[in-house]
Amino acid sequence: MASLLWGGDAGAAENERLNSHFSNLIHPRQNLRGIKSTTVPNIDGSLNNTEEDDDEEDVVDLAANSLLNKLIRQSLIESSHRVEVLQKDPSSPLYSVKTFEELRLKEELLKGIYAMGFNRPSKIQEMALPMMLAHPPQNLIAQSQSGTGKTAAFVLAMLSRVNVLELFPQCLCLAPTYELALQTGRVVERMGKFCVDVEVMYAIRGNRIPRGTEVTKQIIIGTPGTVLDWCFKRKLIDLTKIRVFVLDEADVMIDTQGFSDQSIRIQRALPSDCQMLLFSATFEDSVWQFAERIIPDPNVIKLRKEELTLNNIRQYYVLCENRKDKYQALCNIYGGITIGQAIIFCQTRRNAKWLTVEMMQDGHQVSLLSGELTVEQRASIIQRFRDGKEKVLITTNVCARGIDVKQVTIVVNFDLPVNQAEEPDYETYLHRIGRTGRFGKKGLAFNMIEVDKLPLLMKIQDHFNSSIKQLDPEDMDEIEKIEY
Numbered sequence: 001m002a003s004l005l006w007g008g009d010a011g012a013a014e015n016e017r018l019n020s021h022f023s024n025l026i027h028p029r030q031n032l033r034g035i036k037s038t039t040v041p042n043i044d045g046s047l048n049n050t051e052e053d054d055d056e057e058d059v060v061d062l063a064a065n066s067l068l069n070k071l072i073r074q075s076l077i078e079s080s081h082r083v084e085v086l087q088k089d090p091s092s093p094l095y096s097v098k099t100f101e102e103l104r105l106k107e108e109l110l111k112g113i114y115a116m117g118f119n120r121p122s123k124i125q126e127m128a129l130p131m132m133l134a135h136p137p138q139n140l141i142a143q144s145q146s147g148t149g150k151t152a153a154f155v156l157a158m159l160s161r162v163n164v165l166e167l168f169p170q171c172l173c174l175a176p177t178y179e180l181a182l183q184t185g186r187v188v189e190r191m192g193k194f195c196v197d198v199e200v201m202y203a204i205r206g207n208r209i210p211r212g213t214e215v216t217k218q219i220i221i222g223t224p225g226t227v228l229d230w231c232f233k234r235k236l237i238d239l240t241k242i243r244v245f246v247l248d249e250a251d252v253m254i255d256t257q258g259f260s261d262q263s264i265r266i267q268r269a270l271p272s273d274c275q276m277l278l279f280s281a282t283f284e285d286s287v288w289q290f291a292e293r294i295i296p297d298p299n300v301i302k303l304r305k306e307e308l309t310l311n312n313i314r315q316y317y318v319l320c321e322n323r324k325d326k327y328q329a330l331c332n333i334y335g336g337i338t339i340g341q342a343i344i345f346c347q348t349r350r351n352a353k354w355l356t357v358e359m360m361q362d363g364h365q366v367s368l369l370s371g372e373l374t375v376e377q378r379a380s381i382i383q384r385f386r387d388g389k390e391k392v393l394i395t396t397n398v399c400a401r402g403i404d405v406k407q408v409t410i411v412v413n414f415d416l417p418v419n420q421a422e423e424p425d426y427e428t429y430l431h432r433i434g435r436t437g438r439f440g441k442k443g444l445a446f447n448m449i450e451v452d453k454l455p456l457l458m459k460i461q462d463h464f465n466s467s468i469k470q471l472d473p474e475d476m477d478e479i480e481k482i483e484y
Ligand SMILES: Nc1ncnc2c1ncn2[C@@H]1O[C@H](COP(=O)(O)OP(=O)(O)OP(=O)(O)O)[C@@H](O)[C@H]1O
Pocket: 066, 069, 070, 073, 074, 075, 076, 077, 116, 117, 118, 119, 120, 121, 122, 125, 144, 145, 146, 147, 148, 149, 150, 151, 152, 153, 281
């Protein structure tokens, strides 16, 4: 299938320019929204620039995290929970499928799915696909964590609903950033590889189309602002002809100023029989409120996330006087036990850089992951770490959530996670430490604590009702006894 940023001979040069621009996905100097564009430290560890904002904590950027997750994902995320379904009409039968054949898809689409290596529908797809492909079309709100197969599901729905004989936009998908739109577009391209007459086009910033151009591509993927512009100001898309409307990453979308209102304006202009689908990785109240405003009469599908727990994790703390002291304690622990791979969390970029330099000077293989890197650079660092090229990953909160490195057995809180009120940040603690004890494995966690921070640690201990034992960093016998 063809993928064009925009069609028409007159646009060939522009098209090529954009294609080469986007083939690099994120230009090193074109960071994502919210990521400060400061000097990028060299991946080899030469940290020659100290910026004023090094003392700041890295802000978690939802769109950047979502993109990072997509870039580093290796496979489908499985869940042991059951899919919960809330039907618009509870009396209608509820179908689920165990194979893609049962969906009676077009031959070329089935070929595309198998070419992607999918053997059977994922858990959420088992329930969502029959609803999404039903006649008459049904609206759907679906929530499940990143990596469970939502994108593949709605791409399949869009591709199966396109009428190839009609050369105008029929499916419209809104995404929060242009990088995320491109990722979805890539899935359309891969899955639609054998659907030779289906074309996709990106309504994203930078993709300029001359006035009067007739848009003949059937699938449009774009960000709300540009889509709004194309629909209302430039009249490139006739919303009354859209059959499938997808709002992806609703949780990220509502986090961006103006996107909810823009999406609602677009949705209001769709025909009443247009199928409306909304997806989110999380479901806070704000996402619900938005989803219910924008999707009329929906079926709802939810797949709960595996709970993180501290049960399999032995937690220790070491009392220290200052940063140097913390580092010394860390070295003693490092020297005393056999460490597979470790992640060390610091609260500020400055501390993370300092620690990286110290460890490198002492001959350790470490890498640094912090928020001033582009998402692409972060993905490459995580990949190297996963491949075992470095044993230690030093990071700030930018890596606290969602990133699985299965072989990590040790997590070190070089600084305790605290919120702006200087209270313990319990959720971040759980996300940092909880990653080691996954898949029934045992993990180890060490907290390096200045004496005045001890009350915070005690609060964490009480909050999780789990014991955090004190460790004497000078007592090598005790350290060596720690087994995992
Ligand atoms: N049925 C399937 N069988 C095998 N792999 C699948 C299946 N469906 C999706 N995948 C793969 O699993 C990964 C996650 O799928 P997908 O991107 O659709 O999930 P998602 O829930 O949309 O996550 P995100 O919102 O982060 O993209 C992708 O690599 C995708 O190719």
